[in-house]
Amino acid sequence: MSTSKQKIYWFCQLFGWSLLILVEYLAYVLESGFDPDALYLAIANIFLGITLTHLYRLMIRRWNWVRLPFFRLVPRVLLSVLVLAMIMTLVNIPIDRRLFPQYFIEEPWPTIGYLLTWGKNMLTWVLSYTAYHYVEENRNAEIERILLKTSIRETEAKVLRSQLNPHFVFNALNSIRALVYENPTKAQQGITQLSNLLRNSLLADRRKTVELREEIKTVEDYLALEKVRYEDRLTSRIELDNRTLFWQVPPMMLQTLVENAIKHGVSTAVGGGFVEVQSTIVADKLHITIRNTGVLGDKEASGGFGLANTAQRLELLYGPEATFQIFQEDDNIVCAEISIPTQSEGIFRREKVKNGEL
Incomplete structure (x- = not known):
């Protein structure tokens, strides 16, 4: 990845996760008032989200998922979203139970809500990142095919000339x-x-x-x-x-x-x-x-x-x-x-x- 693309990637990571988590934190502050523990948790979620999605990036680049056929890529993407959402859920539920026990009194199945919320967030990130690189990989492959075809045609032309x-x-x-x-x-x-x-x-x-x-x-x-x-x-x-x-x-x-x-x-x-x-x-x-x-x-x-x-x-x-x-x-x-x-x-x-x- 070029230096300019790396800068754009890290900017999107920091800005996107910060915006997502801080918007939820501000909604909590407006409803319940300032709570330093909630702020610390929000910051921790920002870094956790960046870390998990970056690990996903390293994984799909290492195994070249974007080069897979579409029908083989989709199950891997959905499974990754589920795993990422489960990790965020397993990390947040125990902390939230201790910091905000009042929110769990009326929620009989909090795990499902957490999975849906984090699943939605992870799905948005994973689809955006994977789709971009899938399209880019196919475009690069097409360019390589064109260059190869041009090279072959040029070689043929030299022989014929x-x-x-x-x-x-x-x-x-x-x-x-x-x-x-x-x-x-x-x-x-x-x-x-x-x-x-x-x-x-x-x-x-x-x-x-x-x-x-x-x-x-x-x-x-x-x-x-x-x-x-x-x-x-x-x-x-x-x-x-x-x-x-x-x-x-x-x-x-x-x-x-x-x-x-x-x-x-x-x-x-x-x-x-x-x-x-x-x-x-x-x-x-x-x-x-x-x-x-x-x-x-x-x-x-x-x-x-x-x-x-x-x-x-x-x-x-x-x-x-x-x-x-x-x-x-x-x-x-x-x-x-x-x-x-x-x-x-x-x-x-x-x-x-x-x-x-x-």
Whole structure:
């Protein structure tokens, strides 16, 4: 328990019990006049009440009662109230018989009255204290569950962000090797492009999102390397709305989809094909469309890891407002569409405005 909570607890203990007992004592003084013995008894009851309820607090904290299911907690609370009320009754009745014998003449069953009175007082204290900590414990448990779930989701997102197909790397290296003697300048350019891709793949697990323009540079490097391999069999086109350049998107996501488009579309088409990437803003959402030559067929077989990766990453980062779908647009054209909500762009744009870049 923190220092501030301890102070509040002891203040409530002293103030609550003092108020309860002294109000009863003042009622007695107004009826019967001042009696020092009654005052001493009232003070003793204050300290006894504080002691007993504090022992109850130590007990439920030691045995973690507030973590018990409700149906198991209730009997323990009621039993505790009964025990506390009986202790207060057993302590007070003998003293009261000696100090105030006149009050017992007309009361045939004083023990029941004492039990009801002290039971009511103890029930009020025990219920207040237990209910507060029961609610607090459940709230803390819920926070822990949320933090654990967030941690798991973040770990999943890191794994999903840093995927680069090793087969592509091998193919790219083979293509570059073929250019070393034939076209050294183009080979150097290919090495630079492959280096950029590898660097972005390594950095992907450190960043949740990147600017769309940065992601497009990665796509351009990837397409350039693939054109070395496919030559005239691959054509590409990228058309971006200038308003979308600074939107935040998951790193390596578009590269994965373009790679999927080439692997399962262009590479299998007779005579090659095309890949087209477009971006625009519709209804305050970023829309990215990737179209390519190909036949969709079975999504699991034709999409591989890329499709499941994209859908899961969008859900992890943006929630249900972000969407991803892939469908057969025409007989020989597959279309993948991504929609990202506006809040993903808002923080970055505010920083740009603050720095005078927009």
